[in-house]
Amino acid sequence: MTRTETPPIGPVVGMVGAGQLARMTQQAAIALGVELRVLANSPSESAARVIVDTRLGDYRDLATLRAFAEGCDAITFDHEHVPTGHVAALAADGHAVHPGADALVHAQDKIVMRERLTAIGAPCPAWARVSSADDLDRFAKEHGWPVVLKAVRGGYDGRGVWVCASAADAEEVLASGTGLMAEAFVPFERELAVLVARSPHGQGVSYPVVETVQRDGICVEVIAPAPGLDPEDAAAAQHIALKIASELGVTGLLAVEMFQLPGGRIMVNELAMRPHNSGHWTIEGSRTSQFEQHLRAVLDLPLGSPAPVAPVVVMVNLLGGDDPDVFARYEHVMAHDPGVKIHFYGKEVRPGRKIGHVTAFGTDLGEVRARARHAAVHLMTGEYV
Numbered sequence: 001m002t003r004t005e006t007p008p009i010g011p012v013v014g015m016v017g018a019g020q021l022a023r024m025t026q027q028a029a030i031a032l033g034v035e036l037r038v039l040a041n042s043p044s045e046s047a048a049r050v051i052v053d054t055r056l057g058d059y060r061d062l063a064t065l066r067a068f069a070e071g072c073d074a075i076t077f078d079h080e081h082v083p084t085g086h087v088a089a090l091a092a093d094g095h096a097v098h099p100g101a102d103a104l105v106h107a108q109d110k111i112v113m114r115e116r117l118t119a120i121g122a123p124c125p126a127w128a129r130v131s132s133a134d135d136l137d138r139f140a141k142e143h144g145w146p147v148v149l150k151a152v153r154g155g156y157d158g159r160g161v162w163v164c165a166s167a168a169d170a171e172e173v174l175a176s177g178t179g180l181m182a183e184a185f186v187p188f189e190r191e192l193a194v195l196v197a198r199s200p201h202g203q204g205v206s207y208p209v210v211e212t213v214q215r216d217g218i219c220v221e222v223i224a225p226a227p228g229l230d231p232e233d234a235a236a237a238q239h240i241a242l243k244i245a246s247e248l249g250v251t252g253l254l255a256v257e258m259f260q261l262p263g264g265r266i267m268v269n270e271l272a273m274r275p276h277n278s279g280h281w282t283i284e285g286s287r288t289s290q291f292e293q294h295l296r297a298v299l300d301l302p303l304g305s306p307a308p309v310a311p312v313v314v315m316v317n318l319l320g321g322d323d324p325d326v327f328a329r330y331e332h333v334m335a336h337d338p339g340v341k342i343h344f345y346g347k348e349v350r351p352g353r354k355i356g357h358v359t360a361f362g363t364d365l366g367e368v369r370a371r372a373r374h375a376a377v378h379l380m381t382g383e384y385v
Contacts, residue, residue: 008035008071009033010032010033010035011033011034011035011073011074011299012034012035012036012053012071012072013029013034013035013036013037013072013075013295013299014037014038014039014068014072014074015036015037015075015077015078016059016065016068016077016078017038017039017047017059017079018038018040018047018048018051018054018078019047019078019079019345020046020047020345020346020354021047021078021079021274021275021291022038022046022047023046023047023049023050023345024275024280024283024291024343025291025294026047026050026051027283028289028291028292028294031292032292032296034295034299035053036051036053037051037053037054037055037068038051038053038055039055039057039059039064039068040054040056040057041056041058041059042056046345046347047078049346050346055067055068059082059086060082060083060086062085062089065089065090066089066090066093069090069093069095072095073299074095074096074097074098075090075095075096075097076252076274076294077099077104077273078274078275079274080104080107080272080273080274081108081154082104084101084105084108085101087100088100096298098251098252098297099249099250099251100249100251102248102249103248103249103250103251103273106271106273107271107272107273109152109153110150110152110153110181111129111152111181113271114127116247116248117244117268120244120247122240122268123265123267123268124267124268125148125183125185125259125267125269126142126143126184127181127183128181128182129180129181129182130149130180130181130182131179131180132174133167133170133171133174135182136167136174136182137167139182140167144184145164145165145166145185146163146165146166147163147164147170147182147184147185148161148162148163148164148182148183148184148185149161149163149164149170149173149174149181149182149183150162150181151178151179151180152178152179152181153179160178161217186259186261186267186269187261188259188267189261190211190259190260191211191212191213191257191258191259191260191269192210192211192212192226192229192237192257192259192266193210193222193257193258193278194206194209194210194238194240194241194255194258195207195241195253195255195276195278195282196238196245196253196254197252197253197290197293197294197296197297197303198242198245198250198251198254198297199296199297199300200251200300201300202246203302204242205303205305206238206241206242206306207224207279207282207290207306208224208225208306208308209225209234209237209238210222210223210226210278211223211229212257218317218319218352218354219277220316220319221314221315221316221369221372221373222277222278222280222281222315222316223312223313223369224281224308224315227365229260230264233260233264233266236266237256240256240258240268241254244256244268244271250273251297251298252273252274252294253273253274253276253290253293253294253297254271254273255271255273255274255276255278255279256268256271257271257278274294275290275291275294276290277354280315280343280357281313281315282306283343283359284309284341284359285308285309285310285313285315285359286305286306286307286308286309286313287304287306287308287309288304288306309361310361310362310363311362311363312363312364312365312368312369313359313360313361313368314359314365314368314369314371314372315358315359316357316358316359316372316375316376317354317356317357317376318354318355318357318376318379318380319352319354319355319380320347320351320352320353320354320355320380321349321351321380322351323381323382324349326344326349326355326356326379326380329379329382330342330379332378333375333378333379336374336375336378337360337371337374337375339360339361339362340359340371340372340375341358341359341360342358342379343356343357344356356379357376358372358375358376358379359372360372370385
């Protein structure tokens, strides 16, 4: 009998995908007594390095998914790329799949998302499907330049998004053959995110609204709660996120990325139906981490408290640079600030790649932010800030 053939003790959750989200879900699974199984493309993936029950296979192959699902009490995902037909087939086979195909498609197809959000009255930018220069010209005449072009499917971390100041800027994108939609450019003041969880029987909770700081389309910092946000605006943002989760039938975690406009008005930008980068702060910074919450939700267990453990929590992403020897710099960071928490994802260091994050918490925003940034900069570059 191999290690993966040992009979499970406790429920088994199968997570399709073996990236860092699955890796961090394993930490929560251990404490809950949940056995996590992952479907990986290769044994070198982040979660495959630390999870005993790792199955290798292609998530695009239905037979592979069916074999993977056997013996699982619930199936979930650490990415949104599994074909919705396959997700529906697993549910038809009798498996508990969270989120289901009818919900997941809204995180896969931006046209479907915008149509549904518009129908339920969620605040969104003006948008339209575009497939030609004439379509784009009509949209720009109504809403002005610049125009944001987005790939309908497959975009993430700034990929598949083009801010076009003119028709000439859009020529190459339109000629690429990519399915596109256009959105009016939103002159936002900052970006926010709301993470909510919803269980199959309909219980829902919301984490505090956070501010996300982006650079080149990649989230580099998360501040919880969003500083200076009016309590009424925060409550409104949480209400929007919980309404979206309910209306779309989401089970598990839903991250709603938002724009805050001058005057406090909120617009919905993107959706993600899984643990999310904007929620990594919850591992140490909340009573219940997003990863534990997701496991509770997909197993239809009572949800945990989303309350933060301190007035301010800051998470800074670690982006790879030219020097791969990050472990050589552990000593300074740990000695300089024993309260900073370091997470690495078991990934090879490449320039610009998310390879980990650091978290700090306390009472003063400036002090906590400086501590987190110092740790991140030193780990990545060896420099002192």
